[in-house]
Amino acid sequence: MAAQRSAGRARAIKPAAPKTAARASGAEQRAPDVIGSHPEVEDPETLTDRAYRLIEELIVTLALPPETILSEQSLAARLGIGRTPIREALQRLARDGLVVILPRRGILVSQINLKTQMRLLEVRRELERLMARGAAERATPEETALFATIAREMRRASDESDDMTFMRLDRQFNELVSEAARNEFASRAMGLMHGLSRRFWYQHYRESGDLPLSARLHAEVAEAIAKRNPDAAAKASDRLIDYIESFTRKTIEP
Numbered sequence: 001m002a003a004q005r006s007a008g009r010a011r012a013i014k015p016a017a018p019k020t021a022a023r024a025s026g027a028e029q030r031a032p033d034v035i036g037s038h039p040e041v042e043d044p045e046t047l048t049d050r051a052y053r054l055i056e057e058l059i060v061t062l063a064l065p066p067e068t069i070l071s072e073q074s075l076a077a078r079l080g081i082g083r084t085p086i087r088e089a090l091q092r093l094a095r096d097g098l099v100v101i102l103p104r105r106g107i108l109v110s111q112i113n114l115k116t117q118m119r120l121l122e123v124r125r126e127l128e129r130l131m132a133r134g135a136a137e138r139a140t141p142e143e144t145a146l147f148a149t150i151a152r153e154m155r156r157a158s159d160e161s162d163d164m165t166f167m168r169l170d171r172q173f174n175e176l177v178s179e180a181a182r183n184e185f186a187s188r189a190m191g192l193m194h195g196l197s198r199r200f201w202y203q204h205y206r207e208s209g210d211l212p213l214s215a216r217l218h219a220e221v222a223e224a225i226a227k228r229n230p231d232a233a234a235k236a237s238d239r240l241i242d243y244i245e246s247f248t249r250k251t252i253e254p
Contacts, residue, residue, distance in 0.1 A: 051089035132237040134181035151222035158215035
């Protein structure tokens with residue numbers, strides 16, 4: 001569900017992990033990047049990228065809940081990655097709003113603010129529509145194939161109510177749209193919202209969300225982009241944001 005490195009940059013497509021292996025306690029293991037199998041594609045992920053992806057997942061899935069105090073040393077030991085990539089990843093996460101760096105006090109996982117989520121969605125609606133349309137117009141053949149794969153796996157996640165697979169697919173979908181839209185300004189703005197939006201979803205979806213519906217709506221956007229239909233992609237994007245707004249209101253209203 002940051003200016004992250006895009007899945008569109010020839011990121012390897014790997015088989016889906018079993019549902020239980022994806023849980024936060026196993027986040028030290030490398031997560032599959034996109035469901036499927038294209039072994040001939042080289043994965044350019046750097047150590048900083050990997051540190052960012054794994055720490056973001058721990059925060060988004062609440063394995064590191066709000067106000068948790070973080071340290072470079074403990075994260076390096078937990079993830080098996082050196083302190084320099086961890087430090088660089090934390091700086092990116094601070095720009096995303098997922099952590100707060102307090103001089104001489106440490107690093108905290110940021111709080112979740114319910115009321116700001118609706119303001120975020122006002123901006124997100126316009127950007128999501130713009131980028132979905134742009135991706136449908138400008139995606140390469142390789143990218144349209146990836147969108148088709150993500151759509152199939154989103155529908156599988158919907159059928160199985162698989163929350164962790166959905167969360168990973170959501171991140172991959174966002175990254176791929178950002179790359180395929182070929183609009184660096186929209187991508188930078190949208191990147192700041194992705195982690196916050198996915199964490200908000202993960203915190204509240206069990207009591208207020210409809211995971212199968214959300215996964216199907218994501219699949220519809222991905223399918224429209226894969227078919228290179230800008231109008232259908234824009235309309236599917238609006239339907240997805242309509243649902244997300246409804247979900248958000250349910251978490252705020254008594």
